[in-house]
Amino acid sequence: MMKLNELRPILQETFTGTYRLTGRVARFDDEGLPYLKLRLSSSHTDCFALAVLDSIEIPERLGPMELVAVKGQVCLGPEESTVVLTDMRRPTPADVLRLPALQTLPRVFCPEPEALDELVGAVRSLESVHLQSFLTRVLERRGRLEVFLKTPASQNYHHNYPGGLLVHSLEVAKGVLGMVQMNEPETSRAMQEVGFVAGLLHDIGKIYTCDVKGRPTAAARLCDHADLTLEACALGLAYLDRADPEAALALRHIWTCASPGARYGKPTAMTLARYVRDADGQSAMADNQRKAYRNRQAKGFGQLGRNAYWLPALEAR
Numbered sequence: 653m654m655k656l657n658e659l660r661p662i663l664q665e666t667f668t669g670t671y672r673l674t675g676r677v678a679r680f681d682d683e684g685l686p687y688l689k690l691r692l693s694s695s696h697t698d699c700f701a702l703a704v705l706d707s708i709e710i711p712e713r714l715g716p717m718e719l720v721a722v723k724g725q726v727c728l729g730p731e732e733s734t735v736v737l738t739d740m741r742r743p744t745p746a747d748v749l750r751l752p753a754l755q756t757l758p759r760v761f762c763p764e765p766e767a768l769d770e771l772v773g774a775v776r777s778l779e780s781v782h783l784q785s786f787l788t789r790v791l792e793r794r795g796r797l798e799v800f801l802k803t804p805a806s807q808n809y810h811h812n813y814p815g816g817l818l819v820h821s822l823e824v825a826k827g828v829l830g831m832v833q834m835n836e837p838e839t840s841r842a843m844q845e846v847g848f849v850a851g852l853l854h855d856i857g858k859i860y861t862c863d864v865k866g867r868p869t870a871a872a873r874l875c876d877h878a879d880l881t882l883e884a885c886a887l888g889l890a891y892l893d894r895a896d897p898e899a900a901l902a903l904r905h906i907w908t909c910a911s912p913g914a915r916y917g918k919p920t921a922m923t924l925a926r927y928v929r930d931a932d933g934q935s936a937m938a939d940n941q942r943k944a945y946r947n948r949q950a951k952g953f954g955q956l957g958r959n960a961y962w963l964p965a966l967e968a969r
Contacts, residue, residue, distance in 0.1 A: 654729060654730070655681050655682045655683055656681045656683070656687060656702075659729050659734060659736060660729075665725070665726035666724070667722070667724035667737075668722065668723045668724070669694065669722065670719055670720070670755070670756065671694050671720060671756070672692070672693050672694065673690060673692065673716060673717065673720050674692070674698075674717065675689075675716075676691070685706070686705045686706070688702070688703040688710070689702060690737075692720070692722065693761070694759065695754050695755055695758075695768060696755075696759065696769075698759045698760040699735065700734075700735070701722065701736070702734060702737065714742075717758070718742070719756060720740055720741070720743070721740075721747060723738050724737040753776050753784040753787060754771065754787065754788060754791060756792050758798075761798050761802055762801040762802070763814035767818045768818065770822055774822075774825070774848070778849075779845065780842060780899070782891075782896040783845055783892075785895070786849070786889075786892045786895075787849065788888075789888040789891055790884065793887075796859045796884070798864055799862060799863065800818065800856070802814055802864040802865070803863070803864055804862075805820035805821075807867075809940055810937075810939040810943075811935075816866075820855065820936070820939070821851070821854070821856075822852065823931075823938075824852070825848045825852040826848075827930075827931030827932075828850065828851035829851075831930065831931060832923075832927060846906075847906075850902075850903055850907065850924060850928050851927075853884075853903075853907075854881070854907065854928055855932075857880030858877045860875070860880045861877040861880065882907065885903070885907075889903070905921060909922075940959060941956075943956050944956040944961045950963055
């Protein structure tokens with residue numbers, strides 16, 4: 653149990669930042685004082701803070717997953733330290749634009765936190781600030797970001813576990829870079845970064861065709877996820893059309909050009925498009941092959957659904 657009046661501020665220990673509101677519970681302390689226990693999450697942390705209703709103004713109609721800019725004081729209680737907020741407001745658009753890329757992806761909703769750290773680090777290492785802003789506009793969307801972080805990449809086969817879409821997307825992005833650096837080392841850094849982004853978002857249409865548990869939505873019965881890629885990236889592409897139109901056009905081509913045997917799509921005019929396709933296939937097959945040998949020795953024939961795999965019994969000599 654807790655008494656708010658017994659909390660004592662710790663000097664120099666302040667709390668500030670912009671977070672997603674990922675939880676809210678109304679409570680009373682031992683003396684009947686009302687307060688809110690809030691869960692605040694960003695890409696690097698997940699924490700709780702208290703908002704004492706008589707001493708702080710709460711923004712009206714504040715919904716789940718909304719952004720909040722907060723200030724507070726770390727206080728020492730009878731058992732542990734607690735953050736007590738002193739200010740809470742909705743950030744302005746200018747405030748949000750000043751945040752580091754992907755800062756507001758909520759860590760609490762990501763079943764694969766190491767992959768989230770890798771994603772954030774990779775995006776912030778991009779030299780193109782325009783591609784960073786593009787990815788922010790695509791991924792930090794309140795209504796869709798939870799699906800991107802939580803959903804499996806497929807229902808029954810490759811990366812079919814919570815967070816699998818994120819892991820698979822990163823594998824494809826890194827695979828594209830590896831192919832470019834091996835086959836075309838003279839490729840400019842700018843083009844390599846376009847390839848990385850194209851690989852990272854090649855399956856982004858699944859935020860419409862899957863729910864957070866990977867179950868198909870109504871859209872999945874009516875549309876292929878690949879056909880929704882441009883729609884999922886529309887806000888980002890509108891920005892990129894102004895900031896870096898050549899990059900915007902390259903991404904559109906990579907995501908929509910024809911694969912072998914495809915009925916629709918323009919012929920492939922960039923090697924990056926082939927690298928994205930091939931890296932996607934390699935990531936999926938590697939994960940499926942691992943699953944085929946999950947409960948047996950990794951040699952001989954393995955089976956996953958209708959797919960057969962074979963690993964020769966080779967020994968180092």
